[in-house]
Amino acid sequence: MTPPTGRTTHRGRPGYSRDEVISTAVEVFIDHGYDATSMGLLAQKLGISKSAIYHHITTKEELLEEAINRALNALEQVIDQSGEGLDEAKEPAITQLRRLVRGTTVTLCSETPYVALLLRLRGNSPVELAAMQRRREFTNFLIEVVIAAQKEGTVRDDLAPQVLGRLLFGSINSLTEWYRPSGPLTPEELATTIEAIAFEGIRSLAPTHESGRGGDPSPAAV
Numbered sequence: 124m125t126p127p128t129g130r131t132t133h134r135g136r137p138g139y140s141r142d143e144v145i146s147t148a149v150e151v152f153i154d155h156g157y158d159a160t161s162m163g164l165l166a167q168k169l170g171i172s173k174s175a176i177y178h179h180i181t182t183k184e185e186l187l188e189e190a191i192n193r194a195l196n197a198l199e200q201v202i203d204q205s206g207e208g209l210d211e212a213k214e215p216a217i218t219q220l221r222r223l224v225r226g227t228t229v230t231l232c233s234e235t236p237y238v239a240l241l242l243r244l245r246g247n248s249p250v251e252l253a254a255m256q257r258r259r260e261f262t263n264f265l266i267e268v269v270i271a272a273q274k275e276g277t278v279r280d281d282l283a284p285q286v287l288g289r290l291l292f293g294s295i296n297s298l299t300e301w302y303r304p305s306g307p308l309t310p311e312e313l314a315t316t317i318e319a320i321a322f323e324g325i326r327s328l329a330p331t332h333e334s335g336r337g338g339d340p341s342p343a344a345v
Contacts, residue, residue, distance in 0.1 A: 139169060141179045148186040149236045157187060157240075158247065184250055191244070191254045194237035198261055201226035205268075216271035217278065217322075223265055224291060224321055225314040231298045232310035239299035262292055291321060 139147075151160050151168050162183060166173045180186055205222035231238050241258065244251045266288035272278035278287070295317065308316070 144169065144176065144179045145186055145189050149190045149240050152187065152240055153236060184248065188250045190237055191241045194234055194241040195254060195257050197230045197234050198227065201230055202261065202264055215275055215277055216268055220268045220272050221318055221322060223268060224295065224318050227295050228314040228317050229310045231295060232302055232313060235299055235302055242296055242299060262288060265292060
C-alpha cells in the first residue's frame with residue numbers, strides 16, 4: 124500500500140529515506156516500547172548518529188504520529204471503500220459488513236507493523252489519545268453496520284452488536300501477532316478464510332458420521 128497522501132520521501136545524507144527511518148522506528152517501538160525507546164537506541168539500530176536522524180525528523184513523537192497515521196489512514200480508507208455502490212445498488216448492510224471484514228484483513232496484512240503499533244498505544248500523550256479516538260470511531264462504525272444488518276435480518280438479532288463488532292475486529296487484529304508475508308496464504312486468500320469463518324462458521328456442510336449417542340460426532344470426526 125502506498126504511503127498516505129501528503130507524505131514526502133526525502134533522501135538524506137545518511138543514506139536513509141524518511142520512510143525508512145520511520146519504518147525502523149516502528150520496529151524499535153514494538154520491540155522496546157515507545158516510552159522506553161530513546162533517539163540513541165534508534166540511531167544505534169540504524170547505524171547512524173543521532174544528529175543524522177534529526178536530518179529527517181524533529182522529535183520522537185513525530186515518528187510515532189506519522190507511523191500511526193499511516194495505519195489509521197489505511198483503515199479509514201477501508202470504511203470509504205466498504206460503502207461504495209451501496210446507495211446506488213441498494214445493497215444490504217451485510218454486504219458492507221463483509222467488505223469491512225475483508226478490507227480490514229487485507230490492510231492488516233499490508234500494514235502489519237504500523238497497525239501493531241497502533242494497537243499497543245496506551246494514551247500516554249496527546250498524539251496517542253487522538254489516535255485511540257480515531258480507532259474507537261472505526262470500531263463504532265463497524266458496530267453501526269452490524270446493527271443495520273440485524274435490522275434487515277441478515278445478522279442474528281439475539282447477539283449484542285457491541286460484542287459482535289468487537290469480536291470481529293479482535294479476531295482480525297490478532298493477525299498482527301502471527302501473520303507473516305512469507306506465509307502460505309496471500310492477504311486475499313487469508314481474507315477469504317476469515318470472511319468465511321465470520322459469516323458461514325466452521326461447521327462442515329457435508330454429511331458427518333454420527334455415533335449412537337444422540338447424533339454427537341464420533342471422536343474420530345472431531
